[in-house]
Amino acid sequence: MHYCKSGAINMKFSVRPVRAAQWLLPSAACLLLAAPYALSDDTLVWARYGDIDTLDPHGATSTLSMQVWHQIYDTLLARDSDGQPVPNMAESWAVSDDGLMVSFNLHDDILCHDGSAFDAEDVVYTWERAFSDSRPSNTQSAWGPVTHIDTPDSTTAVFHFSEPFAAFVPFMADPFASMLCRGNEDEAGFGTSAAIGTGPWVFESWRSGDRILLSSNPDYINRGRLADNPGSPYMAELEIRVLREGQSRLAALRSGEVHIAEPPIEAVSNIQSDAELDLYIADNTGQNVFIEFAISRAPFDDVRARRAVAYAIDPDVALQLAFGDLVNREWCTVAQGVAGNDQDFCRSIGYEHDPEQARALLAELGHDMNNPLEVKFMTWTGGNRQRVLQVFQNQLRQVGINASLEVMDIGSLNAQVQTENLTTSGRGSMDMMGWSWYDPDILHQLWHSPGAYQGYNSAELDEMLHQTRVLSDEAERLAMVQNVQQYLIENAVHIPLYTPGWEWLYAARSNIDGFIVGPFNQPDLIGVRLND
Numbered sequence: 001m002h003y004c005k006s007g008a009i010n011m012k013f014s015v016r017p018v019r020a021a022q023w024l025l026p027s028a029a030c031l032l033l034a035a036p037y038a039l040s041d042d043t044l045v046w047a048r049y050g051d052i053d054t055l056d057p058h059g060a061t062s063t064l065s066m067q068v069w070h071q072i073y074d075t076l077l078a079r080d081s082d083g084q085p086v087p088n089m090a091e092s093w094a095v096s097d098d099g100l101m102v103s104f105n106l107h108d109d110i111l112c113h114d115g116s117a118f119d120a121e122d123v124v125y126t127w128e129r130a131f132s133d134s135r136p137s138n139t140q141s142a143w144g145p146v147t148h149i150d151t152p153d154s155t156t157a158v159f160h161f162s163e164p165f166a167a168f169v170p171f172m173a174d175p176f177a178s179m180l181c182r183g184n185e186d187e188a189g190f191g192t193s194a195a196i197g198t199g200p201w202v203f204e205s206w207r208s209g210d211r212i213l214l215s216s217n218p219d220y221i222n223r224g225r226l227a228d229n230p231g232s233p234y235m236a237e238l239e240i241r242v243l244r245e246g247q248s249r250l251a252a253l254r255s256g257e258v259h260i261a262e263p264p265i266e267a268v269s270n271i272q273s274d275a276e277l278d279l280y281i282a283d284n285t286g287q288n289v290f291i292e293f294a295i296s297r298a299p300f301d302d303v304r305a306r307r308a309v310a311y312a313i314d315p316d317v318a319l320q321l322a323f324g325d326l327v328n329r330e331w332c333t334v335a336q337g338v339a340g341n342d343q344d345f346c347r348s349i350g351y352e353h354d355p356e357q358a359r360a361l362l363a364e365l366g367h368d369m370n371n372p373l374e375v376k377f378m379t380w381t382g383g384n385r386q387r388v389l390q391v392f393q394n395q396l397r398q399v400g401i402n403a404s405l406e407v408m409d410i411g412s413l414n415a416q417v418q419t420e421n422l423t424t425s426g427r428g429s430m431d432m433m434g435w436s437w438y439d440p441d442i443l444h445q446l447w448h449s450p451g452a453y454q455g456y457n458s459a460e461l462d463e464m465l466h467q468t469r470v471l472s473d474e475a476e477r478l479a480m481v482q483n484v485q486q487y488l489i490e491n492a493v494h495i496p497l498y499t500p501g502w503e504w505l506y507a508a509r510s511n512i513d514g515f516i517v518g519p520f521n522q523p524d525l526i527g528v529r530l531n532d
Contacts, residue, residue, distance in 0.1 A: 042236035044528055047243045047252055047261040048503075049382060051209050056191035057178040058130050058137035062410070063436070063503050063521065066175045068240060070522050071214060073178030073197035076104050076123070077169070078224025083284060083337060083438060083519035085173045088224030089118070089198070093172075099164030099472045104172075106155040111219045112181035113202045120151035126180045127159075139176045141445055144168045144469070164470050166477055167441035174438060175522065200225075200233050200526045212240040220526070226518050227527030234514070234529050253277065253507055259530065260515065260523075263507040265384050268326065271507050280506040281326070284337030285521040287436040288330055289385075289501040290494050294420040294429040295456050299373055304361040306492035308373075309430065310351035312358035312399045315497050318391035322384040323498075326505070330496040333443060333485045337519070340440040340481040346496070349489050358399040369400045377403040378417070378431040380410040383502045389432060403430075414453070421455040434501040438520050440481045444469060447488065456493045 053060035057069045078088035087093075090104035110118040127149055130137035137143070144165030150158040159168070171177050179198060187194035195203040200222070201214035216233040243249045246264025253261045254276070263271055263279070271279045291309065293300035300306050319327055328336060331346035359368070367373045377393065379385045386407050396403050408416065413431065420429040435442060435452075448465040449457040464484045471477040488494040506523070508515055514527035 043239055044235040044237070044260070044525060044530070045239045045241055045258040046523075046525070047241045047249045047258040049242075049244055049246070049249070049262055051242045052206075052212070054191045055195035055203065055206065056135075057176060057180070058135060058139075059191055061138050061176075067503075067521070067523060068212060069175040069178050070199070071201040071238065071240075071525065072195050072199045072203050073175065073180070074110075074199045075173055075175065075177055075179060076106075077173035079173050079226075079438075079519050079522075081226060081519070085170050086224050088173070089179060090172075091223075093169065095169065099166075099470075100161050101158055102161075102168060103156060103158040106157065107221075107223065108155050109221070110198050112183060112198055113196050113217065114181065114183045116181060116183055118179070118181060118198050119154040120149075120157040121154070122179060122182050123157040124149045124151060125182045125185070126178075129180065137176070139445075142167065142171050142174075142176060142441065144171075164472050166469060166472060167439045170439050171441075174520075201238050204237075210242055214238040214240070222526060225524050225526065226516050227514065227524045229514070229527040233526040235525070238525060250507070253509065256509065259512055260506060260508045262503060263505055265323065265326065265505070268324075268505065276510050278508050278510055278512070280508060280515065280517055282500060282504040282506070282517045282521045284519050285436055285500040285504050286335045286338055286438050286442075286519075287434060287499050287501040287504065287521070288333065288335040288442075289432060289434040289497045289499065290330075290333070291430055291432055291497065292417075292453075292455060292494060293492075294417075294423070296421055297424050297426065297428065299365060299367075299375070299428045300430060302365065303491055304364055305373070305428070306495075307351070308358040308361040308365075308399065309396065309401065310492050310495050311354040311361070312401060313392045313395050314353040316353075318388045318395075319498050321391055322387040327498045327500060330499045333488050333494045333496055334440045334481070335436065335499045338438065338440060338442075340478060340485065342482070345482060346485060346489065349486050351489075351492075351495070355395075355399050362400050367400050372397075372400045372402045373428070374402050375404075375428040375430060376406055378406045378408070378413060378429070379433075380413045381407055385432065385501075388497075392432075417455070418453045421453050432497065436501075436520070440468060440484075443481070443484050443488070447484075447493065456491075461487055 050064050052065040052068050053062050074089050076090040077085040080086045089106060089110055091107050092105045095102050112118050130140055145162040147160045147162050181196040183196045184190045200217050200220045202217050204213040204215050206212045215237050218232050220232045222230050249261040250263055250267050252258045271277045293306050295301045315329055331343050331350050332341045334340045377389055379389055389405050393403050393405055417431055444465045446452050449462050451457055467480045468477060471480055511531045513529045513531055516524045518524055
């Protein structure tokens with residue numbers, strides 16, 4: 001992460017599929033806490049714009065959920081400041097020469113929040129649960145083709161694969177691979193009113209749409225997190241509060257009611273000049289915001305229509321108007337900080353703003369200013385994204401594309417995009433979507449048949465994407481990733497726009513010490529102290 005105060009920005013770090021937040025209300029079991037919380041003076045309060053989907057790491061793909069899982073659970077591996085895997089729950093790991101086995105040697109003194117010992121059988125339980133028929137993980141494909149796990153002893157877990165899977169080891173450092181204790185199997189409310197992990201914070205309660213309360217885990221040993229704290233969190237409690245309005249979060253921050261909050265974008269300059277507040281900007285989030293198209297019907301079943309859109313828009317203008325200098329233009333289909341991101345290479349095959357070229361392509365399709373192409377253009381709420389679409393709408397109109405805008409919550413958008421991809425008649429559709437991931441394997445999850453939304457697929461692309469998973473030589477894999485990116489961009493399947501895209505800004509009171517936003521937008525709070 002990098003932070004800035006009073007306008008000065010010091011960069012350090014450089015992320016998953018993480019989609020922006022989705023909404024899924026938990027069962028009524030979590031609504032029992034009706035009275036206000038009585039907070040101690042040793043409680044850290046973190047305010048965010050939305051709630052989690054679930055306490056179950058297999059049950060969602062949202063950043064809001066992932067960041068909470070990161071507090072409750074731990075992972076076999078962690079990430080260093082450059083985002084590379086390092087030991088954590090596993091003190092070491094090894095990959096066989098043929099890439100078909102990955103073994104982890106666990107520490108022998110890890111305790112679950114229910115007091116039980118965490119061992120290799122809990123690793124097996126986590127994997128089996130991710131692949132169960134009744135509750136499979138939403139990021140199941142990220143585990144790769146695991147066939148089984150051997151446990152020669154209580155501290156050794158050996159994963160076996162049907163073929164090499166290059167993205168597996170970094171996945172073991174991601175909150176989507178959070179290790180679950182077997183005690184969760186007996187918890188009827190797991191995911192809503194119960195969550196047993198081994199992480200630095202113990203789950204206490206969740207009042208849906210309001211707040212989550214966690215307590216410090218006295219048994220926690222920090223073996224891989226970046227925080228400068230070898231053990232349990234310094235604060236006794238962590239309250240993660242939902243305040244949907246940006247100005248409400250800012251007011252609560254300034255009053256001291258909360259300590260850390262996601263600020264509204266329009267308040268950034270004021271925060272930078274406020275001596276009582278610090279601004280933190282998550283770098284290397286792995287977030288990539290892009291345009292994709294429904295190719296199941298005209299006009300976007302024709303590459304010329306997709307390319308016309310790419311030439312017609314001017315992301316640099318739109319981003320400056322919406323964000324100023326708070327985001328970066330993205331030319332690649334994998335985000336900055338992820339292997340394969342080469343801005344010069346991607347720009348060489350990308351689309352510079354060229355309205356004349358857009359008009360020429362539209363003319364070939366029989367459209368001009370007198371006979372405009374009628375399409376709809378969708379995105380999800382928040383983060384000034386509607387402003388970006390408004391600028392694009394105007395730019396598209398100038399070449400003969402009338403785009404009606406639709407803005408909805410991310411859960412609705414995800415569902416609508418899939419519906420559009422399965423619809424074979426009616427007005428054309430495109431959307432501005434965001435995903436984040438720590439590895440170029442995101443491209444496989446998005447575009448290998450059937451794909452995340454059952455959109456664009458081809459046999460040629462499928463084969464290239466398959467190779468990005470099985471090639472064990474790093475240089476060969478990277479070369480294939482670039483082949484995939486070239487295919488996606490030249491065929492205008494995935495039009496990159498900018499990074500980061502959501503929840504990358506944090507404001508904190510100046511009496512907060514030790515707040516860290518690690519690579520791939522994972523806040524670590526175990527080293528936070530409040531100074532008088």
